[in-house]
Structures are given as structure tokens and as C-alpha cells.
Amino acid sequence: MPASAIALRRAGGERVTGAGARRRGRLLVGGLLVAAFALSAILAPWIAPYDPAAVPAALSATMLRPPEPAHPLGTDALGRDLLSRVLYGGRVSLALGLGVEIVIVAVGVTIGLLAGYFGGWRDSILMRVTDVVMAFPSLILAIGLIAVFEQPGLDKVALVLVVLGWTTIARVVRGEVLSLKERDYVQAARAIGVGHTTILLRHLLPNAIGPVIVAATIGVGSNMIAEAGLSFLGLGAQSPTISWGSMLAEGQTFLVSAPWVAFFPGAALLLAVLGINLLGDALRDLLDPRFQP
């Protein structure tokens, strides 16, 4: 028997023993990346070596400097310190990604609970609306929706991301509620006359929360990527707001002469999103029984 056949056959057994180690690895790496990102974003005003918006007086001597001790990540075309700008950009990215996701969870959970629990026409409307929203590639629709505003800006990006984002969570919660509400303990609660609100909040919501945490974690990462993409296209954050996406757009202009201007904000975004995705994967294994290996 060829060696590959043995390896393939052993795969089943190895996955069981290897899965735990891999899960711990992802949890650790993801957790560390997310912690580093969150801390640097929160502490930016204290740890940034320079004012991120300060344009030095002697511009020609300080613009587009490569990384050096005074400027560990170099400077941009206006002589501004890139390390400070990357740190402050992280603040914007985290605030937007997290803030949008909190609203999305609030809206999505409410709609999902009601549609799943009461069913009927509420449920039909929900499903038809999500069908249509999901029939669109979301960033395309986001770009289209930005077009209806007179001026682009981060507030519009946040609004558009909420409008397009709640359907995923709503579907997840609806699915959970549909399967939970037929369980004996819910039937029993209803039989002894417990009200709808109590059943929804005390009996259904806590049991549906696992998949919501997983989807919301991944959602923070996609919000950050979407914001960076829109800002890169000039449809998101406007100067003087510092966003990794708009820094990348500036960086593209100087890609040949000063590649570090584009490299560092993109690398920061990649590490932050990678950490969030790893954490989300690990949480899924822990919280979502359907994904247990």
C-alpha cells in the first residue's frame, strides 16, 4: 500500500488528536493579535511618538523618510510619522468595526428573535428581505448606497454597513429560535403560563447566543475590511480623519519611491483581521456544537 494511502487513512484519527492543539493555537495567536491591536488602538494617544497630524516645518528634510530610529515606520508625503498614524488609524478601524457590529447585533438579534418565535407573516417578510439583500455582493451595494449621500464620510459608511449587515445575524438567531422553541423546556415554560417576553429573553436568547458571538466576531473583521476598502476608494473616511484605507490610497501614489507608506497600514489591517478571524474560528469550535470535530 502506498504511503499516501496510509496517511489518508490515518487522517481521521490524527484530526481528533490534532484538533485540540490546533484550536488552542488559533485561540492563542488570535487572542494575542486581537489584544495587541485593541491595546495599541486604545492607548494610541499615550504611546504614539508624534502628533499623527503634525506636518513638520522643514518638510523637504522629513517627507517620505524610510524607517529609521526617529521614525520606526518612516514618514509619509507630508512628513508625518507613520507609526503614530498607524496607531491612530487603528483607533478609527476598531471603533468603527466594533461600533457597527454592536448595532448590527442589537438589530439582528431583535428581528431574528421575533421572526423565529412568532413566525407567520413577520417571518416571511424577514426572509424575503434577507433574500434580496443577500442577492447582492455587499460591497457593491455599499458603494451604490454611498452614492446617494451628498458627501462621503465615516458616518455614512457606518450607516450603510448596519443596513447591509444585520441580515446575517437575524438569520442565525431565527434558525436557532426555530429549533429551540419546540424543545420540551420551552413548551413546559409556555404550559405553566410564562409570558412571551420572558420566554424570549430568559429561555431562547441565552441558548442562541453562541452562534451570535461567533458571527459578530467575524463581523467586526469584515466591517474593518469594508471600511478600509471604501476609504481606499475615496468613499469613506475623509481627511483629516485617519483611516488605514485612506492611508493605503496615499501609499499607492508613492508605491515605487516610498513603498513603506502603503506597506505598514495594510500589514496592520491584515494582522488585526487575521487575529479576529482566528479568534472567531476558535470560538466557533468552542461555542457552536455543530462545528465540533
Add this chain to the structure above:
Amino acid sequence: MLSDLLEPAAKRVLALVPVLIGVSLLVFGLTAVGLGDPVRSMLGQRADPELVEQIRRDYALDRPVHERYLTWMGRLLRGDLGTSYHQQRPVTEIIAERLPATVHLAVAATALSVVLGMTAGVIAALRPGRLLDQVLMSAAVLGISTPVFWLGMMLSLLFAVWLGWLPVSGYGDGAWPNLVLPALTLGAVHTGTIARMTRSSLLEVVRQEFIQSARAKGLPEWRVVAKHALRNALIPVVTVIGIGLADLLVGAPLTETVFAWPGIGRMLVAAVGQRDLPTVMGAVLVFAVIYVLANLLVDLAYLVIDPRIRRAR
């Protein structure tokens, strides 16, 4: 066999009708809820009020919403997407010029990611847990998490600016050296997803009994993998290829902007900057229709690959 396929296929096509009507409502909604005044942003805030009124009448912007929707829908059904505010010519004409470049890019990106992703997935699955598997799967996770526009810039920096192997950007009349970097960039997420799905699906399949019996028959290992395992591992992969098309479409405006690619993605971004709503609506609609049709193709592909789905409801 054929009638087995026709009925479920017809059902899936019919199910598209409400979705497409919803799509048209949503796209039209872009103009109806338009918070910005397109005429004002076209002419500037100090435009002559009479001129503004005149243009409103010319574009029928003074009519009630439902009337405008029906007019728009009627024209849409005749293949008329209106006139671009910015370029003063039919939107369909502009889209017809730009669509080939996007299709060209999307097809190249899909082909590249299916070949790269499935190869990586099969190689990783042959020796699960070994170094090569871990390297390939780490690369796949990295490919999924990397922002496309940044990846595009870094690829262009490495292969075009530093190594000088490929052009930095531009369409070059669709010549293949111009196509390589944009296609790699656009297909990156897709490649990673396909690689992961191929690996896990293959590992799932080889544990099943019919693989044991294929081996027991004395078939050479490559035939076991290629004919028996891979075919059955393909169903989740087809789903991913279909869903991946969404990633491709989402990535199109970004990738096309990075590589100065003259497709509808870049046209959409430019039109948003110019507040050219008819062009924006046209582009969004085209993206949505491509997306819906791609999902339909995936559904139909299932029917061909897996006979069980034909009978299931």
C-alpha cells in the same frame, strides 16, 4: 435523465423572479431615497433655479416615485438603463464597453483560483498534519484575511517594480502579462477558500467505506483519489466556487482601481464620485444580475453532479 433535470431547474429559475423584482426595487430605491440632490451636485449649489427645474423635467425627476419606478422598470425591460448624467450617453453603451474587461478578469481569476486552490487542497490532504499541509493551510488563511487592494499593491511592488517580470498596471488590450497580477489579486480569497474546502472535504470522503472498497479492489492510489474521492469531495467545493464569485465581484472595484483596469468596478467607483446615479444604478444592477445568475448556475451544477439532489425538494 433530462426530464429529471428540467423540473427542478425550472423551479429554481422561477424562484429568481421575486428576488429580481426585489433587486430592481432596491436599486431604484437608490435614487428615490437619494438624500443628495443629483441635479444640484451636477450643477453646483449656486446654479440658476430655472435651469435646475428644466433639468428636473428633462430627467423626469419631478414625477412621483411610483410613476418613476414604473417608467424606469418599463425602460429596463426594453434594455434601456437611462442616460449618464456625466457622459451624456446611454448607460448601456458605457457598460457594454466596460463589461468585457471585468469578465476577462473574473474568468481568469476564477480559473487561476480553482487550479491553484484545488491543487493545494489535494496536496495538503495527502499528508495531513505534515509540514507541507501546515504551510499550505497557513497560506490559505493568510490569503483569506489579506485585504485585496493591499495584496494587489504588494504583488505589483514585488513582481513589477522590483523584479520587473510583469507590468505594474493597465489593461494592455487584455494581454496575459497584464492579466496575471490582477487575476492573482482578485482570486486570492477564493484560492484560500477552495484550498481549505478541498482539503477538508477530501479528508471527510476518504474515511468512508466506498474508498476502502475501491482500495480493496486493488485500484492504484491515484485512481482512488482522482476518480472516487475527488468526485465526491467536489460538491462542497462547487458551493464554494459559487459563493466565491461574490468575493470576485466584491473585489472587482478594488482590484480594478489598484491595477487601473478599465472594467465596470472602476466605472462604478468613478460614477459614485461624480454622483452619476443612472450609471451607478446600471453598474449595481449588472453586478447583482451576474451574482444571481452565478448562484443559479451553482444550483444547476449540483443537479448534474449529485443525482440525490434531483429528487430531494
